[in-house]
Amino acid sequence: MRLDVPASKLLRVLLWSVAAIHLLSLGFTVVYHGFGLYDLIPYWGRIVKFFYVDKEQNLPTWFSSGLLFLAALLLWQLGGADRASGGRFHRHWRVLAVVFTALSLDEFSQFHELGAQADVLDAGGASYLSWLVLAAPLVLVLGLSYLRFLLALPPRVRWLMLGAAALFLGGAAGIEVLGAYSGRENIGFTPGWASLRYVLAASAEELCEMLGVVLFVYAAAQHLQHLPTPTPTPLPRPSPRPQSRKGTFTSP
Numbered sequence: 701m702r703l704d705v706p707a708s709k710l711l712r713v714l715l716w717s718v719a720a721i722h723l724l725s726l727g728f729t730v731v732y733h734g735f736g737l738y739d740l741i742p743y744w745g746r747i748v749k750f751f752y753v754d755k756e757q758n759l760p761t762w763f764s765s766g767l768l769f770l771a772a773l774l775l776w777q778l779g780g781a782d783r784a785s786g787g788r789f790h791r792h793w794r795v796l797a798v799v800f801t802a803l804s805l806d807e808f809s810q811f812h813e814l815g816a817q818a819d820v821l822d823a824g825g826a827s828y829l830s831w832l833v834l835a836a837p838l839v840l841v842l843g844l845s846y847l848r849f850l851l852a853l854p855p856r857v858r859w860l861m862l863g864a865a866a867l868f869l870g871g872a873a874g875i876e877v878l879g880a881y882s883g884r885e886n887i888g889f890t891p892g893w894a895s896l897r898y899v900l901a902a903s904a905e906e907l908c909e910m911l912g913v914v915l916f917v918y919a920a921a922q923h924l925q926h927l928p929t930p931t932p933t934p935l936p937r938p939s940p941r942p943q944s945r946k947g948t949f950t951s952p
Contacts, residue, residue: 706925707918707925710918711918718907718911721751721910722903722906722907724751724759725752726899726903728747728748728752733891734891734899753906754903754905754906764910768913769800769801770917771917772797772800774920774921775793775794775796776793776797778920779791779794789849789852854923857919857922860915860916860918861919864914867912868908870912871907871908871909872905
């Protein structure tokens, strides 16, 4: 089974979805944290948290988890298509599908937050970034083991996937480190810039992560659509059965 939606249309839908989620998140958090309006309407705090991209178990988290799972499905299909065409990298596609499935589950459950309790990084309020120290060697090993795979990809797909990885890792590691030192401890307690500084940093981090996955989904969908569809081998037709001569009579 192949993806029925054209890759370009899928890209537009996902980009508009990312834009809508971040505009809602910024709008609500600016009113809540920026202006200090904490009791605007009943359940106002819950509404803000439901749309805020730096909270768990809400709309942005469900969207990110679904986006990662969509990438996993496309990667699994690419593995099947590569195997059907006699390619030598079908296991690479399937392993990537498992990795993205794990990322999707982690995004939903926030399991990586347990790394903050490992106390690997002694950096005061930024010690919760210990999970980055634990994840970095795994990312490095995976990247080195996929060099031949990347070089075998079509140039456009290869550069799209590398750009997607740079966006995602830049948000998950680079901008999150900046966010850790931008007043994370003040959010929700001090209206104005003291809270908004971290809100903007967290929003930029989540935006880079989402755009990285969207770009990766687009690259995978485009590559899948350009792969030749394997032609099923026709079954051999059964040979006609000889007509029975039973019951014939020959006169003398």
